Amino acid sequence: MSTHSVPADREITFAQAVREALAEEMRRDPAVFILGEDVAEAGTPFKVLSGLVEEFGTERVTDTPISEAGFTGIAVGAAMTGLRPVVDIMFGDFLPLAMDQIVNQAAKVHYMSGGKLRVPLVVRTNLGATRRSAAQHSQSLHALLSHIPGLKVVLPSTPFDAKGLLKTAIRDENPVVFFEDKLMFQMKGPVPEGEYTIPFGVADVKRQGADITLVATSSMVQVALAVAHILEKEGISAEVLDPRTTVPLDAHTIVESAKKTGRAVVIDEGHERYGVTAEIAAVIAEGAFYHLDAPVRRMGAMDVPVPFSPVLEDLTVPTAERVAEAARALCGRT
Amino acid sequence: MRRTAPRTETQQADASQGVPVEQWLAMYEQMVKIRAFEEQVNELYRGAKMPGLAHLCTGQEASAVGVCQALRPDDYITSTHRGHGHCLAKGARVDLMFAELLGKAPGYCRGKGGSMHIADPQSGNLGANAIVGGGAGIATGAALSAKRRGSGQVSVCFFGEGALGQGVLYEVMNMAALWKLPVIYVCENNLYNEYTHYAETTAGELRARPAAFGIHCVEVDGQDVRAVYAMTRRVVERLMAGEGPAFLVCNTYRYFGHHVGDVNRSYYRSKEEEQDWKARRDPLAILAVWLTVEGLADAGMLEEIERRARDEVAAGVEFALAAPYPDPGEVDQHVYA
Numbered sequence: 001m002s003t004h005s006v007p008a009d010r011e012i013t014f015a016q017a018v019r020e021a022l023a024e025e026m027r028r029d030p031a032v033f034i035l036g037e038d039v040a041e042a043g044t045p046f047k048v049l050s051g052l053v054e055e056f057g058t059e060r061v062t063d064t065p066i067s068e069a070g071f072t073g074i075a076v077g078a079a080m081t082g083l084r085p086v087v088d089i090m091f092g093d094f095l096p097l098a099m100d101q102i103v104n105q106a107a108k109v110h111y112m113s114g115g116k117l118r119v120p121l122v123v124r125t126n127l128g129a130t131r132r133s134a135a136q137h138s139q140s141l142h143a144l145l146s147h148i149p150g151l152k153v154v155l156p157s158t159p160f161d162a163k164g165l166l167k168t169a170i171r172d173e174n175p176v177v178f179f180e181d182k183l184m185f186q187m188k189g190p191v192p193e194g195e196y197t198i199p200f201g202v203a204d205v206k207r208q209g210a211d212i213t214l215v216a217t218s219s220m221v222q223v224a225l226a227v228a229h230i231l232e233k234e235g236i237s238a239e240v241l242d243p244r245t246t247v248p249l250d251a252h253t254i255v256e257s258a259k260k261t262g263r264a265v266v267i268d269e270g271h272e273r274y275g276v277t278a279e280i281a282a283v284i285a286e287g288a289f290y291h292l293d294a295p296v297r298r299m300g301a302m303d304v305p306v307p308f309s310p311v312l313e314d315l316t317v318p319t320a321e322r323v324a325e326a327a328r329a330l331c332g333r334t
Numbered sequence: 335m336r337r338t339a340p341r342t343e344t345q346q347a348d349a350s351q352g353v354p355v356e357q358w359l360a361m362y363e364q365m366v367k368i369r370a371f372e373e374q375v376n377e378l379y380r381g382a383k384m385p386g387l388a389h390l391c392t393g394q395e396a397s398a399v400g401v402c403q404a405l406r407p408d409d410y411i412t413s414t415h416r417g418h419g420h421c422l423a424k425g426a427r428v429d430l431m432f433a434e435l436l437g438k439a440p441g442y443c444r445g446k447g448g449s450m451h452i453a454d455p456q457s458g459n460l461g462a463n464a465i466v467g468g469g470a471g472i473a474t475g476a477a478l479s480a481k482r483r484g485s486g487q488v489s490v491c492f493f494g495e496g497a498l499g500q501g502v503l504y505e506v507m508n509m510a511a512l513w514k515l516p517v518i519y520v521c522e523n524n525l526y527n528e529y530t531h532y533a534e535t536t537a538g539e540l541r542a543r544p545a546a547f548g549i550h551c552v553e554v555d556g557q558d559v560r561a562v563y564a565m566t567r568r569v570v571e572r573l574m575a576g577e578g579p580a581f582l583v584c585n586t587y588r589y590f591g592h593h594v595g596d597v598n599r600s601y602y603r604s605k606e607e608e609q610d611w612k613a614r615r616d617p618l619a620i621l622a623v624w625l626t627v628e629g630l631a632d633a634g635m636l637e638e639i640e641r642r643a644r645d646e647v648a649a650g651v652e653f654a655l656a657a658p659y660p661d662p663g664e665v666d667q668h669v670y671a
Contacts, residue, residue, distance in 0.1 A: 033482075059482070065512075070505025073471015074478055077489075080460055081410065081479040100502070104465050105472065113453035113461060114444030115668035149669050173671035 006160050008190035015048045015185040017159035018124075021166035022049070022086065024195065026056055029084060032170055033060040035071050036088025036124075044088060046126075046185050072098035072123065076106045076175075079121040084170060089125035092179065093139045098123075106175035107150030121175045122166075127155075128181040128219055128269060129317050135305035138313075140218075140269040143276045145177045146246040152176045152200060153247045157221035159189040161244055164198030171197070181219040181269075201248035205257070209239030212263040212327050215254055215280050216242060220267040226320040227327060236331050246276055254280060255287030262293040263330045267318050272300030294330040299323055351564050355630045359639060361403055361559050362625065365395035365618050367643040368419040371428060372590075374651050375418065375435065375449075379594045383655065385437055386448050390590045391419040396617035397522050397584035398423040400562025401490060404570055410458045410476040410489040412469025415450045416588070417462035420492050425457030428646050432654030439660045440653075446660075446668065458487075467493060467500030470519075474506040477517035477579070488516045488573050496527035498536055498543065507579065511547040514578040518569055519544065521581065522556060524588040529602050544581035556584030557615045560624070587611040 012020070026032045033056075034049065040063045043050035053061040064071040068089060075085035089095055095102070106119045127140035146153045152174055156162035162180065169176040206221055207228050216224035221242045228238035239257050243250055258264045264284050268276040277298030284296050302316040328334055350358070372392045378384035391398065398419035402411065405424070413420040421431060426442065434441030435449050442452050453461035460476060463469045473491030480487035497503055498521070510517050527535050544551040550572060554561045562584055569580040589612060591599050625631040 065505070065508055067505035067508065069502045070471060070474075070509055073502055074475040074506060074509060075471075077412075077460065077472035077475020077477075078479040078482075079475070080472060081476045082483055083479045085475075100465060100468070101471055105463075105468060109453075109461065110671050111668045112443055112447040112451040113455075113668075114442065114446050115671070116443070116455050117453055117461065118671045120671075152670070 006190045006192065008160075008192045010191065010193065011188045012159055012191050013185065014159045014162055014180070014187045014189070015046065017163040017191050018048050018166060018180065019050070019052065020191070021163040021170070023052060023055065025167055025170045026052075026060060031082060031084045032086065033062065033083060034086045034088060035062050035064055035075055037064055037066055037090050039063060039088050045090065046182065048185060049088070068094050068097035069101055072101040073105065075121055076101055076109070076119055079119045080109065080117050084120050086122040086124055086170060089123060091137050092125045092127045092141050093136050095125060095141050095145070102145070102151070102175065102177070103148050107148050110174065111150060118173050119175045120173050122169045123175070123177045125177065125179060126182045127179045128183050129301065129306045130313055131182055132308060132310055132313060134308040138306035140301065142177070142179045142246060143270040143274065146276060146279070150175065151247060152245065154178045154200065154245050155218040156180065156244065157184070157218055157242050159187065159191050161198060161204070163191055164196050165200070165244060168197045168200060172200070179218065183219050198244070200245045201250050203241050203243045203250035203253040205239065205253075206242050207238070207240040209237040209261065211237045211261055212265065212331055213239045213241060213257040213261045214265050214267060214323070214327065216240060216267040217246070217276060218269060220269055220318060223318060223320050223323060224267055227323045230320065230324045231327060234328070234333065236327065236333065238327065243280070249280070249283070251283045251287060254283060258284045258288040259291040262291055265297045265299060265323060265327050265330065267299045267323055269301050269317060271303050272298060273303045275300045297326045297330060299326060350628070350630070351560065353563075357403070358621070358625060359631060359635070361399050361563070362618070362621050362636065363639045363643050364399045364423055365559065365621065366640050367428065367647060368395045368398065368422050369618060370644045370647040371418055371422060371431070374432070374647055376590070376594055378435070378651070384435055388435070388449050388594045389416040389592065390594060391416045391588065393589035393611065393617070394522055394524060394556070394586045395419055396559040397520065397556040397562055397586050400559040401520055401566045401582070403563050404566035405458070405488065405490065408458055409487050410460050410473065410480070411492060412460050412473040412490075413452070413462035413492050414469065414494060415462065415464050415466070416494065417452065417492070418449070421452045421454065421459055421462065424454070424459050426452065426454045426459060428650035429653040432650045433657045436654045436657070437659065438654055438657040440657050444660055444664060444668070446664075467497035467503050469493065470497070470500070470503045470506045474510050474515060474517050477510065477515035478513065481515055486574070488518065488570055490518045490520055492520045492522060494527070495521055495523040495525070495532045495536065495540065497521075498540065499527070504543070507544060507547050507549060510579040511549050514576060516573040517579045518566070518573065519549070519579065519581045521583045522586050523583055524586050526588070526592070526603065528592045529596070529599070531602065541583065549579050549581050550577065551581040551583070553583040553585065556586035557617045557620055559617060559621050587615065
């Protein structure tokens, strides 16, 4: 189902969709609780969680010290013993502080115990540059987490997807890392009032097309849609695919689309080197090679720390102009 | 589920602490079993029958047994890379542990964890951990969970003094103290952080560290199971009264090296030191002598206990050696639940 055909008689922001998913799940299951820095009264610096502590109290929306490793580790233990924690890592850049707990503990427990222990944990965090926040507040580290077996990794690109995927994440029996792009919090979109979930591993066709496939994640989906709009005026029909989860990855839908169009550009805001774009490009090459009319292009963020100066920062992230240029080249329209 | 009477009983003044002799004998049997288990692990490793690494806890039996005897079956523990004793003391079966150590299918983790990752939720064991300090978050989280669920369970985090160098321990102790969580941080100080004496790695006073968080800190002779047991019971009562976490230092000694391959260790500790601990501070001997002097047991009874424990260990090894390896199809099972 494409988000563009979502039946909804209201539009809410991405932040509201996240908040609504959390509130609904906390009402449904008393084991669900939120743990993190400034999650209660402050509602996080992005105000995504505003109002939750008023309804659920500090027992279930719990402020922690500035101790990412500590509270993530505590969440792992709580998840193993009957609770369903949703940990808030204020900036995705702080994930490395909690990496042992996520990579060596949460991701390994189920396997190392031969399936006896489970870690139903959600780590909510964010990604994205172009907020002039410099190199320690601008990273997109989802590829790092996607590399680790035992973790699931979610990248919603619309309010609709955010709500449905977060509810699925909370109900999942595994550790799930949920990345929200900081630039999308105020983005509005149709979200039904009622209860719904979106399964992991199902890519969404955000736009149908015939000449080229643009596989895009998170906020790059908006870039891809803008590119499709530009290309349409030039007589090129672009299909826009959003995998929505990098783990599990819906390789089938991606490969089938590439087979149909014969061309593909993969766009992601993580660094290009060893990144999500490389993985998806390889999936297309392996699955659709004999259907391709051109090599797969990948477009990730530059392999540099994100600079502060706006002039420099804007150069590091894929833009609609640069993606359109690459797409035209693949289609032989330079 | 609320705790029942034994936890709130006031301690008896007599030497047996009001503990029935059967329980002391059970503790003796557990310690003997751990000793025999580790001897077999050493043999299996030296005979190239055991893959990977093995870190023996020989010499540290009293802290594992004394602490776990003071716990309820559904109380939680997290263990360490030197964790065979903790797992057995908490109720793991010898045969399934050997099977795990040999990477066999009936092992506790289906052969996917090995010596350093034995987990047995049935006995409250949330897993041994190969990361030093790796169980700190998990144990503290289990305590948070127990408190939120009102289950009356307590959580014990075993770690060596080497974990005092890991920052995560201090992060979670801070939160445990703030939130008054029912967790006991059990520091088994066996003097050596792998191959380095702890005096070279630990600035200031060890006990001052938990004290800085306002955490109740006590220290016991970790070679005397009676002292460890009595102190753990007292600490558990405190936890049950909602007085917040505790830190228990068990002063102990590991008879072998950091791992079974650490044979030539004269560069970091002397043979005399090792002999001294074995001769004067052996936890099995300390309990056996006390039981005999008090007239609670005679040599025949203790020999019978030892024979029973050694038989169980021998049978466990036999079972594990004969057990099948996992099916190759297991390799990608249990990555996700």
